[in-house]
Amino acid sequence: MQRAVDLLALYDAEHPSRSVRELVTATGLPKSTVVRLVHTLEQCGLLWSRGDGRTVPGPGLLRWAELARTTWQLPEEALARLRALSEAGGGESVGLYVRQGDARVCVARHEGTRSLRHVVHVGAEMPLWAGAAGHVLLSRSDRAAVTAVAAQGPDPEGAALLWERVQRAAERGWSVSHGEREAGISGAAAPVFDAEGRLTAAVALGGPTVRFTDEAVAGFVPALLDTARALTALGSIGGTGR
């Protein structure tokens, strides 16, 4: 299953169709394995063989696309809140992230208006061990869980540092990060809860580190916290209430 999903992940805007040969090169798997995986994915409707011998994401995904849209589409009022936060943040981009296993996934966003801006697509997966949204999403986890997540990162010494950042996020109710995931990118994030007070998501502002000075961050944290509270009040993340 995971291998099949990883194979599908090789299709994107730059590679809308793939030949078996390309898939073999991209995965490093034996050709026989790739052929078998492609066949399985075709049977499930997740890949489709075009007449020209190339495969494309299958029409079975169309139903899943509808499912994803129904589940994750935020109400207009919540999207308006993301937009307002982007404006309050001086035109930086805003993203809403949920935890998915050991990753965080962007489930909604409002792209900033600056010419140098942080661009994240809905559906994009990012590591949980890096970035302000990661700290926030881990802020209800215990040390063992945080250490396990840190072990996914590149730095064997990273666990103590991540735990410190996560604790800080839990204490003050927001977090800021500079270049943890990618040099030159900063973020500030705050937690969103469901109606029963469980941590559900992190709302984050993201942009170039050069614009995330301590002064600038102090300036937009109130708007960030306001937005997080408004999203908590609106609910509906992951189709809550349905």
Next chain:
Amino acid sequence: MQRAVDLLALYDAEHPSRSVRELVTATGLPKSTVVRLVHTLEQCGLLWSRGDGRTVPGPGLLRWAELARTTWQLPEEALARLRALSEAGGGESVGLYVRQGDARVCVARHEGTRSLRHVVHVGAEMPLWAGAAGHVLLSRSDRAAVTAVAAQGPDPEGAALLWERVQRAAERGWSVSHGEREAGISGAAAPVFDAEGRLTAAVALGGPTVRFTDEAVAGFVPALLDTARALTALGSIGGTGR
């Protein structure tokens, strides 16, 4: 893989979230199997556990939704053709179908305007052994292949009849059906080809049998064939050319 996909298929507009207990009831699988499948799907991002103990289609599907959209979105000109066919057909619904394994999947549609209308959603799977679009999609297959498809149907005697209908579709370049899949629904379909002349899709008008008299069908077949030719000329089904 197929079982995991079947499990995901249990989530729809009426069932946007599911508990393990509901999944056990709906699948008839042992609870341990369901728990394992849910866990696998969560790991892949295809299911997401909400804080309330219910699972929903996962944020990983958001990326796949984007892939499906990119691959299957028809150019505006092609959609305008579907709309025009619906109008020429007296307001009946129009669907575009591709073959996926032993099924046909609706990849685009224009919903009719009549108060009694044929409603098919993009992504919906239908059997290949029934309906005018099925005949057309099988019209380049040999008898053995058609017999294998007929074996999926409920009628053990259906193979000869299906072969006859498929041959007829191949000869005259279109097909009509009445109540083959569902009593009271009729359809008329014509083939769409890719740039190399390979059969790619079937475009179909669908509506209540009471409105699909021989006279009415004779009246809209020219528009149906025109539309099929226009879609062939436009290409782009399944991202062809990309």
